[in-house]
Amino acid sequence: MPFYQRIKVDDKTAVFVWKITESFNDLFREVSLKDTSLARLEGMKSESHQKGFMAVRMLLQYNGYTDFDLYYDEFGKPHLKDGVNISISHSFDFSVIILSDKNVGIDLELRRDLVKKIAYKFAEEVFVYECKDNSDEFVSKLTVIWGVKEAVFKVRNEIGISFKDHIFVRPFEMKDEKTTALLDFNSVEREFLVYFIEIENYTLVWLWEAK
Ligand SMILES: CC(C)(COP(=O)(O)OP(=O)(O)OC[C@H]1O[C@@H](n2cnc3c(N)ncnc32)[C@H](O)[C@@H]1OP(=O)(O)O)[C@@H](O)C(=O)NCCC(=O)NCCS
Numbered sequence: 678m679p680f681y682q683r684i685k686v687d688d689k690t691a692v693f694v695w696k697i698t699e700s701f702n703d704l705f706r707e708v709s710l711k712d713t714s715l716a717r718l719e720g721m722k723s724e725s726h727q728k729g730f731m732a733v734r735m736l737l738q739y740n741g742y743t744d745f746d747l748y749y750d751e752f753g754k755p756h757l758k759d760g761v762n763i764s765i766s767h768s769f770d771f772s773v774i775i776l777s778d779k780n781v782g783i784d785l786e787l788r789r790d791l792v793k794k795i796a797y798k799f800a801e802e803v804f805v806y807e808c809k810d811n812s813d814e815f816v817s818k819l820t821v822i823w824g825v826k827e828a829v830f831k832v833r834n835e836i837g838i839s840f841k842d843h844i845f846v847r848p849f850e851m852k853d854e855k856t857t858a859l860l861d862f863n864s865v866e867r868e869f870l871v872y873f874i875e876i877e878n879y880t881l882v883w884l885w886e887a888k
Contacts, residue, residue: 698770801845820880
Protein backbone atom coordinates (compact mmCIF):
# COMPACT_ATOMS: atom_id res chain seq x y z
CA MET A 678 0.00 0.00 0.00
CA PRO A 679 1.86 3.10 -1.12
CA PHE A 680 0.17 6.43 -0.39
CA TYR A 681 -1.20 6.11 3.13
CA GLN A 682 -2.61 9.36 4.42
CA ARG A 683 -2.94 13.08 3.91
CA ILE A 684 -3.51 15.15 7.03
CA LYS A 685 -4.78 18.62 6.36
CA VAL A 686 -3.43 20.81 9.16
CA ASP A 687 -4.57 24.21 7.90
CA ASP A 688 -5.18 25.88 4.54
CA LYS A 689 -1.48 25.98 3.72
CA THR A 690 -0.09 23.09 5.73
CA ALA A 691 -0.47 19.36 5.14
CA VAL A 692 1.29 16.18 6.18
CA PHE A 693 1.71 13.31 3.71
CA VAL A 694 2.42 9.73 4.75
CA TRP A 695 3.77 6.89 2.61
CA LYS A 696 3.68 3.30 3.83
CA ILE A 697 6.54 1.43 2.23
CA THR A 698 5.45 -1.98 1.04
CA GLU A 699 7.14 -1.81 -2.36
CA SER A 700 10.41 -3.47 -3.26
CA PHE A 701 13.53 -1.40 -3.96
CA ASN A 702 13.07 -2.01 -7.70
CA ASP A 703 9.43 -0.96 -7.68
CA LEU A 704 10.28 2.34 -6.07
CA PHE A 705 13.38 2.87 -8.18
CA ARG A 706 11.30 2.47 -11.35
CA GLU A 707 8.82 5.09 -10.19
CA VAL A 708 11.10 7.92 -9.05
CA SER A 709 13.24 10.19 -11.18
CA LEU A 710 16.40 11.15 -9.35
CA LYS A 711 19.06 13.72 -10.06
CA ASP A 712 22.69 12.59 -10.09
CA THR A 713 23.48 13.79 -6.57
CA SER A 714 20.48 11.85 -5.23
CA LEU A 715 21.51 8.73 -7.14
CA ALA A 716 24.95 9.01 -5.57
CA ARG A 717 23.40 9.41 -2.11
CA LEU A 718 21.15 6.42 -2.72
CA GLU A 719 24.07 4.25 -3.77
CA GLY A 720 26.01 5.27 -0.68
CA MET A 721 23.29 4.25 1.78
CA LYS A 722 24.11 1.22 3.87
CA SER A 723 20.65 -0.25 4.32
CA GLU A 724 17.91 -1.00 1.82
CA SER A 725 15.44 0.27 4.39
CA HIS A 726 17.07 3.72 4.28
CA GLN A 727 17.14 3.62 0.47
CA LYS A 728 13.45 2.81 0.32
CA GLY A 729 12.65 5.57 2.82
CA PHE A 730 14.58 8.03 0.69
CA MET A 731 12.73 7.00 -2.47
CA ALA A 732 9.35 7.01 -0.72
CA VAL A 733 9.99 10.68 0.12
CA ARG A 734 10.41 11.26 -3.64
CA MET A 735 7.12 9.43 -4.22
CA LEU A 736 5.47 11.87 -1.82
CA LEU A 737 7.06 14.78 -3.68
CA GLN A 738 5.71 13.40 -6.96
CA TYR A 739 2.30 12.95 -5.36
CA ASN A 740 2.37 16.70 -4.73
CA GLY A 741 3.50 17.64 -8.23
CA TYR A 742 7.18 18.04 -7.34
CA THR A 743 10.17 15.91 -8.25
CA ASP A 744 13.56 15.32 -6.72
CA PHE A 745 14.81 18.10 -9.01
CA ASP A 746 12.75 20.64 -7.05
CA LEU A 747 14.42 19.68 -3.78
CA TYR A 748 17.79 20.82 -2.52
CA TYR A 749 19.64 20.73 0.79
CA ASP A 750 21.48 23.51 2.54
CA GLU A 751 24.87 23.11 4.21
CA PHE A 752 23.21 21.76 7.40
CA GLY A 753 21.29 19.06 5.55
CA LYS A 754 17.97 20.91 5.83
CA PRO A 755 15.75 20.31 2.78
CA HIS A 756 14.19 23.16 0.78
CA LEU A 757 11.88 23.38 -2.22
CA LYS A 758 12.86 25.70 -5.03
CA ASP A 759 9.46 27.40 -5.11
CA GLY A 760 9.81 28.53 -1.49
CA VAL A 761 7.21 26.19 0.03
CA ASN A 762 8.60 24.94 3.34
CA ILE A 763 9.26 21.21 3.62
CA SER A 764 10.40 18.91 6.38
CA ILE A 765 11.16 15.20 5.97
CA SER A 766 11.31 12.12 8.16
CA HIS A 767 11.55 8.40 7.51
CA SER A 768 11.57 5.42 9.82
CA PHE A 769 11.47 1.78 8.68
CA ASP A 770 7.98 1.26 7.15
CA PHE A 771 6.98 4.90 6.70
CA SER A 772 8.16 8.12 5.09
CA VAL A 773 6.51 11.46 5.83
CA ILE A 774 6.77 15.01 4.58
CA ILE A 775 5.09 18.21 5.66
CA LEU A 776 4.53 21.11 3.27
CA SER A 777 3.66 24.55 4.61
CA ASP A 778 3.89 28.31 4.29
CA LYS A 779 5.53 28.20 7.76
CA ASN A 780 8.96 26.97 8.80
CA VAL A 781 7.83 23.50 9.91
CA GLY A 782 9.52 20.45 11.40
CA ILE A 783 8.35 16.85 11.30
CA ASP A 784 9.54 13.65 12.91
CA LEU A 785 8.44 10.04 12.82
CA GLU A 786 9.63 7.55 15.42
CA LEU A 787 8.98 3.87 15.95
CA ARG A 788 7.72 3.38 19.52
CA ARG A 789 10.13 1.12 21.34
CA ASP A 790 10.76 0.23 24.97
CA LEU A 791 14.34 1.28 24.34
CA VAL A 792 13.23 4.91 24.65
CA LYS A 793 12.89 4.40 28.43
CA LYS A 794 16.55 3.49 28.69
CA ILE A 795 17.78 6.58 26.84
CA ALA A 796 15.24 9.05 28.24
CA TYR A 797 17.73 10.46 30.72
CA LYS A 798 19.79 11.67 27.75
CA PHE A 799 17.10 13.85 26.21
CA ALA A 800 14.20 14.40 28.63
CA GLU A 801 14.10 16.56 31.76
CA GLU A 802 10.37 17.14 31.52
CA VAL A 803 8.70 17.00 34.91
CA PHE A 804 5.77 14.89 33.85
CA VAL A 805 8.07 12.17 32.60
CA TYR A 806 8.70 11.26 36.19
CA GLU A 807 5.01 11.27 37.04
CA CYS A 808 4.23 8.47 34.60
CA LYS A 809 4.26 4.86 35.60
CA ASP A 810 7.60 3.62 34.46
CA ASN A 811 6.40 0.47 32.73
CA SER A 812 3.15 1.65 31.18
CA ASP A 813 2.57 1.86 27.42
CA GLU A 814 1.68 5.49 28.05
CA PHE A 815 5.19 6.15 29.30
CA VAL A 816 6.71 4.88 26.04
CA SER A 817 4.14 6.88 24.07
CA LYS A 818 4.91 10.11 25.91
CA LEU A 819 8.66 9.69 25.77
CA THR A 820 8.43 9.03 22.04
CA VAL A 821 6.43 12.24 21.58
CA ILE A 822 9.06 14.15 23.57
CA TRP A 823 11.84 12.64 21.49
CA GLY A 824 10.00 13.46 18.26
CA VAL A 825 9.34 17.06 19.35
CA LYS A 826 13.01 17.60 20.02
CA GLU A 827 14.05 16.18 16.66
CA ALA A 828 11.44 18.33 14.93
CA VAL A 829 12.45 21.52 16.79
CA PHE A 830 16.01 20.83 15.76
CA LYS A 831 14.87 20.51 12.14
CA VAL A 832 13.23 23.94 12.34
CA ARG A 833 16.11 25.77 14.01
CA ASN A 834 19.09 23.46 13.32
CA GLU A 835 21.51 25.64 15.26
CA ILE A 836 24.83 24.21 16.28
CA GLY A 837 24.98 23.65 20.02
CA ILE A 838 21.30 22.95 20.70
CA SER A 839 21.03 20.20 23.30
CA PHE A 840 17.81 18.19 23.40
CA LYS A 841 18.03 17.91 27.17
CA ASP A 842 19.22 21.36 28.14
CA HIS A 843 17.53 23.64 25.63
CA ILE A 844 14.23 22.08 24.48
CA PHE A 845 11.33 21.59 26.92
CA VAL A 846 8.04 19.90 26.06
CA ARG A 847 5.14 21.07 28.21
CA PRO A 848 2.96 18.48 29.99
CA PHE A 849 0.36 16.84 27.77
CA GLU A 850 -2.00 13.89 27.63
CA MET A 851 -1.83 11.50 24.69
CA LYS A 852 -5.49 12.16 23.91
CA ASP A 853 -4.77 15.90 23.49
CA GLU A 854 -2.75 15.25 20.33
CA LYS A 855 -1.14 18.64 20.85
CA THR A 856 1.07 20.55 23.23
CA THR A 857 3.64 23.33 23.19
CA ALA A 858 7.39 23.37 23.51
CA LEU A 859 10.06 25.90 24.36
CA LEU A 860 13.49 26.27 22.84
CA ASP A 861 15.64 28.26 25.25
CA PHE A 862 18.98 28.70 23.53
CA ASN A 863 21.56 31.49 23.40
CA SER A 864 19.39 33.68 25.66
CA VAL A 865 16.47 33.59 23.18
CA GLU A 866 13.19 31.83 24.01
CA ARG A 867 11.11 30.46 21.15
CA GLU A 868 7.66 28.88 21.52
CA PHE A 869 6.47 26.03 19.30
CA LEU A 870 3.00 24.71 18.60
CA VAL A 871 3.18 20.94 18.59
CA TYR A 872 0.83 18.33 17.11
CA PHE A 873 1.18 14.57 17.34
CA ILE A 874 -0.63 11.39 16.39
CA GLU A 875 0.11 7.70 16.52
CA ILE A 876 0.07 5.72 13.27
CA GLU A 877 0.27 1.99 13.84
CA ASN A 878 3.32 1.59 16.11
CA TYR A 879 4.87 4.90 15.05
CA THR A 880 4.57 8.38 16.54
CA LEU A 881 4.30 11.32 14.18
CA VAL A 882 5.06 14.84 15.42
CA TRP A 883 4.94 18.11 13.55
CA LEU A 884 5.35 21.66 14.79
CA TRP A 885 6.18 25.24 13.96
CA GLU A 886 7.21 28.34 15.80
CA ALA A 887 4.40 30.33 17.41
CA LYS A 888 4.56 33.97 16.38
C1 LIG B 1 19.12 15.77 11.62
C2 LIG B 1 18.28 14.93 12.50
C3 LIG B 1 17.28 15.85 13.19
C4 LIG B 1 17.56 13.85 11.67
O1 LIG B 1 16.61 13.15 12.42
P1 LIG B 1 16.50 11.55 12.41
O2 LIG B 1 15.46 11.18 13.40
O3 LIG B 1 17.86 10.96 12.57
O4 LIG B 1 16.03 11.15 10.96
P2 LIG B 1 14.69 11.53 10.20
O5 LIG B 1 14.41 10.47 9.24
O6 LIG B 1 13.62 11.93 11.14
O7 LIG B 1 15.10 12.85 9.42
C5 LIG B 1 16.00 12.79 8.37
C6 LIG B 1 15.75 14.01 7.51
O8 LIG B 1 15.93 15.19 8.25
C7 LIG B 1 16.28 16.21 7.33
N1 LIG B 1 17.41 16.93 7.92
C8 LIG B 1 18.69 16.53 8.04
N2 LIG B 1 19.43 17.49 8.61
C9 LIG B 1 18.58 18.52 8.86
C10 LIG B 1 18.75 19.81 9.42
N3 LIG B 1 19.94 20.24 9.84
N4 LIG B 1 17.68 20.63 9.53
C11 LIG B 1 16.47 20.21 9.10
N5 LIG B 1 16.24 19.00 8.54
C12 LIG B 1 17.29 18.17 8.42
C13 LIG B 1 16.63 15.55 6.00
O9 LIG B 1 15.58 15.81 5.11
C14 LIG B 1 16.70 14.10 6.36
O10 LIG B 1 16.25 13.19 5.39
P3 LIG B 1 16.89 13.09 3.92
O11 LIG B 1 18.31 13.50 4.04
O12 LIG B 1 16.67 11.69 3.51
O13 LIG B 1 16.10 14.07 3.11
C15 LIG B 1 19.10 14.20 13.58
O14 LIG B 1 19.88 13.21 13.02
C16 LIG B 1 20.01 15.10 14.37
O15 LIG B 1 21.09 15.42 13.98
N6 LIG B 1 19.56 15.52 15.56
C17 LIG B 1 20.27 16.47 16.37
C18 LIG B 1 21.38 15.86 17.14
C19 LIG B 1 21.03 15.57 18.54
O16 LIG B 1 21.01 16.45 19.34
N7 LIG B 1 20.73 14.28 18.82
C20 LIG B 1 20.22 13.73 20.03
C21 LIG B 1 20.98 14.02 21.27
S1 LIG B 1 20.27 13.25 22.69
